[in-house]
Amino acid sequence: xxxxxxxxxxxxxxxxxxxxxxxxxxxxxxxxxxxxxxxxxxxxxxxxxxxxxxxxxxxxxxxxxxxxxxxxxxxxxxxxxxxxxxxxxxxxxxxxxxxxxxxxxxxxxxxxxxxxxxxxxxxxxxxxxxxxxxxxxxxxxxxxxxxxxxxxxxxxxxxxxxxxxxxxxxxxxxxxxxxxxxxxxxxxxxxxxxxxxxxxxxxxxxxxxxxxxxxxxxxxxxxxxxxxxxxxxxxxxxx
Amino acid sequence: xxxxxxxxxxxxxxxxxxxxxxxxxxxxxxxxxxxxxxxxxxxxxxxxxxxxxxxxxxxxxxxxxxxxxxxxxxxxxxxxxxxxxxxxxxxxxxxxxxxxxxxxxxxxxxxxxxxxxxxxxxxxxxxxxxxxxxxxxxxxxxxxxxxxxxxxxxxxxxxxxxxxxxxxxxxxxxxxxxxxxxxxxxxxxxxxxxxxxxxxxxxxxxxxxxxxxxxxxxxxxxxxxxxxxxxxxxxxxxxxxxxxxxxxxxxxxxxxxxxxxxxxxxxxxxxxxxxxxxxxxxxxxxxxxxxxxxxxxxxxxxxxxxxxxxxxxxxxxxxxxxxxxxxxxxxxxxxxxxxxxxxxxxxxxxxxxxxxxxxxxxxxxxxxxxxxxxxxxxxxxxxxxxxxxxxxxxxxxxxxxxxxxxxxxxxxxxxxxxxxxxxxxxxxxxxxxxxxxxxxxxxxxxxxxxxxxxxxxxxxxxxxxxxxxxxxxxxxxxxxxxxxxxxxxxxxxxxxxxxxxxxxxxxxxxxxxxxxxxxxxxxxxxxxxxxxxxxxxxxxxxxxxxxxxxx
Ligand SMILES: Cc1cc2nc3c(=O)[nH]c(=O)nc-3n(C[C@H](O)[C@H](O)[C@H](O)COP(=O)(O)OP(=O)(O)OC[C@H]3O[C@@H](n4cnc5c(N)ncnc54)[C@H](O)[C@@H]3O)c2cc1C
Ligand code: SF4
Numbered sequence: 001x002x003x004x005x006x007x008x009x010x011x012x013x014x015x016x017x018x019x020x021x022x023x024x025x026x027x028x029x030x031x032x033x034x035x036x037x038x039x040x041x042x043x044x045x046x047x048x049x050x051x052x053x054x055x056x057x058x059x060x061x062x063x064x065x066x067x068x069x070x071x072x073x074x075x076x077x078x079x080x081x082x083x084x085x086x087x088x089x090x091x092x093x094x095x096x097x098x099x100x101x102x103x104x105x106x107x108x109x110x111x112x113x114x115x116x117x118x119x120x121x122x123x124x125x126x127x128x129x130x131x132x133x134x135x136x137x138x139x140x141x142x143x144x145x146x147x148x149x150x151x152x153x154x155x156x157x158x159x160x161x162x163x164x165x166x167x168x169x170x171x172x173x174x175x176x177x178x179x180x181x182x183x184x185x186x187x188x189x190x191x192x193x194x195x196x197x198x199x200x201x202x203x204x205x206x207x208x209x210x211x212x213x214x215x216x217x218x219x220x221x222x223x224x225x226x227x228x229x230x231x232x233x234x235x236x237x238x239x
Numbered sequence: 240x241x242x243x244x245x246x247x248x249x250x251x252x253x254x255x256x257x258x259x260x261x262x263x264x265x266x267x268x269x270x271x272x273x274x275x276x277x278x279x280x281x282x283x284x285x286x287x288x289x290x291x292x293x294x295x296x297x298x299x300x301x302x303x304x305x306x307x308x309x310x311x312x313x314x315x316x317x318x319x320x321x322x323x324x325x326x327x328x329x330x331x332x333x334x335x336x337x338x339x340x341x342x343x344x345x346x347x348x349x350x351x352x353x354x355x356x357x358x359x360x361x362x363x364x365x366x367x368x369x370x371x372x373x374x375x376x377x378x379x380x381x382x383x384x385x386x387x388x389x390x391x392x393x394x395x396x397x398x399x400x401x402x403x404x405x406x407x408x409x410x411x412x413x414x415x416x417x418x419x420x421x422x423x424x425x426x427x428x429x430x431x432x433x434x435x436x437x438x439x440x441x442x443x444x445x446x447x448x449x450x451x452x453x454x455x456x457x458x459x460x461x462x463x464x465x466x467x468x469x470x471x472x473x474x475x476x477x478x479x480x481x482x483x484x485x486x487x488x489x490x491x492x493x494x495x496x497x498x499x500x501x502x503x504x505x506x507x508x509x510x511x512x513x514x515x516x517x518x519x520x521x522x523x524x525x526x527x528x529x530x531x532x533x534x535x536x537x538x539x540x541x542x543x544x545x546x547x548x549x550x551x552x553x554x555x556x557x558x559x560x561x562x563x564x565x566x567x568x569x570x571x572x573x574x575x576x577x578x579x580x581x582x583x584x585x586x587x588x589x590x591x592x593x594x595x596x597x598x599x600x601x602x603x604x605x606x607x608x609x610x611x612x613x614x615x616x617x618x619x620x621x622x623x624x625x626x627x628x629x630x631x632x633x634x635x636x637x638x639x640x641x642x643x644x645x646x647x648x649x650x651x652x653x654x655x656x657x658x659x660x661x662x663x664x665x666x667x668x669x670x671x672x673x674x675x676x677x678x679x680x681x682x683x684x685x686x687x688x689x690x691x692x693x694x695x696x697x698x699x700x701x702x703x704x705x706x707x708x709x710x711x712x713x714x715x716x717x718x719x720x721x722x723x724x725x726x727x728x729x730x731x732x733x734x735x736x737x738x739x740x741x742x743x744x745x746x747x748x749x750x751x752x753x754x755x756x757x758x759x760x761x762x763x764x765x766x767x768x769x770x771x772x773x774x775x776x777x778x779x780x781x782x783x784x785x786x787x788x789x790x
Contacts, residue, residue: 148620173605178275
């Protein structure tokens with residue numbers, strides 16, 4: 001049953017002293033409005049019309065220019081190159097993701113832009129070429145100076161270029177591990193219908209824990225999950 | 240709940256809801272079982288406060304609907320604007336209050352007793368358990384009563400660690416109590432398939448949301464229910480005798496004001512919203528608003544106390560990522576309050592909630608990927624494929640604790656109308672005045688000490704610095720735990736309370752309040768199961784009173 005059909009348009013005349021007609025928008029009209037907003041919109045997860053508009057708005061903007069995006073691509077692949085089984089950060093779509101996040105969280109913009117400029121400036125000064133065209137060895141030579149933060153110093157007191165690199169590493173890893181490739185790489189097995197029946201025996205062993213009989217006796221017998229629950233008057237489950 | 244009981248009894252019900260329609264099984268609205276890459280922000284919380292896939296339409300701040308705080312007050316107000324309200328994405332932790340919780344003043348002289356006791360509410364808790372479904376176990380505990388439970392799921396790995404760690408400190412651990420169906424309870428609702436995503440609302444209706452479990456079934460039952468959506472109630476209207484005649488509301492679509500007539504008005508807009516409606520219901524008969532002969536509307540606002548800590552557990556490193564560990568949307572085990580406050584320097588208890596495990600990556604996953612290297616004296620940072628190994632090495636090795644405690648309801652903590660502001664519908668908004676006292680601060684200090692002890696017992700390393708006295712031991716700002724209650728409290732004396740023990744306004748006998756406004760105190764239990772039980776009780780009373788033509 002489509003619940004929307006059960007929402008009634010109600011004429012208030014009789015109850016509300018002839019004020020007006022109130023009703024939900026007819027479905028066709030609501031759908032037409034949705035369709036308008038949907039132009040250029042391809043996402044398929046629950047969004048309110050306003051939220052969809054926000055995504056379309058953000059995607060219509062371009063924050064980084066081509067040169068910056070090129071540098072981001074090179075940098076994110078240095079942070080996470082391909083290995084023998086899985087693709088690199090760019091193959092997982094990380095630069096596009098960073099472009100989107102820079103607009104979604106504008107507070108990151110100056111650190112990101114400033115950091116990219118820092119890389120170019122250092123590379124120009126030291127090697128006479130911009131970062132993305134420098135040899136991998138030279139790129140790494142630069143990264144080695146900013147990739148290992150002094151953990152005894154609070155993050156916001158570290159030099160800007162180190163903060164920048166930490167942010168880039170965070171965005172690269174999060175972008176990668178929330179992509180299809182990244183989730184395969186990680187091996188995460190959930191987000192799919194399942195019948196949870198406890199930690200496998202080998203895992204319990206590995207970590208030196210065990211289930212207690214007494215505790216297990218209280219837990220759901222998954223063979224009986226489909227049987228309708230019935231209790232006696234004291235709350236003891238009979239089924 | 241009132242809709243279901245009143246409509247089932249044959250009464251005609253109009254639901255006036257400020258938000259849009261919502262049904263978690265509608266594919267257009269669904270976020271459940273989506274992958275992080277299906278959101279361009281990968282689940283970040285820039286739009287929805289609990290993340291892009293959370294199903295709350297609303298949050299701490301809603302455009303066009305401000306609220307204010309007086310100096311020195313920092314109350315946070317979480318609202319959801321949608322059919323079913325916050326029950327679409329709540330934590331599903333469903334705890335009955337115990338006998339002591341209704342009469343806590345008898346124990347420590349603080350606050351006030353409820354005019355009713357556990358024995359008055361027990362039959363309704365029992366009925367709610369059976370109608371809606373809740374898993375848990377009968378443990379025969381004195382103040383955490385037994386019920387009609389479905390069997391709980393088995394603990395996950397981090398929860399086994401928690402159980403072992405807690406026992407070392409003689410902190411009891413039991414299966415949690417959550418309104419999630421581990422077993423069939425009726426033909427209309429599905430059984431949990433363990434996706435850990437109750438905050439996204441369940442497409443098979445295996446967890447409790449008000450519309451999927453109460454409103455839709457009542458409609459299906461043939462109930463006469465009219466839904467007014469996107470309709471923001473401004474006030475309760477009254478006649479010359481001061482009796483309620485219905486409500487006036489603003490239709491958000493055409494931005495005009497309408498009136499709706501009813502024999503009885505039942506407010507269930509959440510504790511602060513209902514208080515706001517009463518305060519705004521001014522008329523010649525009620526110049527200061529409804530329920531105002533006592534001056535108590537808005538007073539005694541209280542939220543649960545909250546504090547948290549997380550830890551890295553080396554023994555949970557290097558996990559086999561070989562199985563699906565999602566479980567239900569929330570904890571499988573918890574610790575109800577175990578202490579004896581007579582021996583402690585704070586008056587009321589708290590329970591501990593636990594989280595952890597190999598959850599689905601979302602925005603934030605992989606941040607500071609090898610930060611825990613510092614515990615082994617190896618370098619933090621780096622780039623390259625070593626990061627892949629680090630991510631897997633530490634995946635699932637963090638465990639977190641939340642303490643949720645009882646605060647003392649105080650008259651000086653309140654919400655009132657801010658005369659200088661209206662929302663975009665022209666309705667005067669709320670201003671909050673709320674400060675924690677030493678009772679709460681000392682309780683939270685105890686939580687922090689307990690967390691450290693637990694972490695130590697588990698061989699873990701606490702993350703972040705322990706909050707200091709100057710930081711009020713890390714106590715959450717009031718409102719933050721989203722258990723705000725008490726604004727229209729119940730009592731026998733119209734001078735010191737707003738509603739009677741049937742949640743009926745002392746002043747206006749055809750107005751009832753069935754949210755958490757009537758709570759006199761809220762125990763160290765989350766409020767929703769008690770809201771549901773009392774709402775049912777009040778609905779039975781309304782039906783009875785209508786039969787007897789008393790209202
Ligand atoms: C993230 C989260 C986790 C939580 N976890 C738990 C938990 O584990 N256990 C627990 O017990 N509780 C929990 N809670 C609290 C729980 O959600 C609330 O106690 C419960 O939803 C309150 O029900 P209510 O009907 O009073 O209010 P709401 O659920 O807020 O519903 C009120 C409804 O009224 C509508 N409304 C408000 N004002 C107006 C108006 N003027 N006109 C028309 N309509 C209006 C709103 O749009 C909304 O739909 C949690 C809450 C959140 C947000
Ligand atoms: S954990 Fe279970 S009840 Fe919760 S949303 Fe998933 S399937 Fe539904």
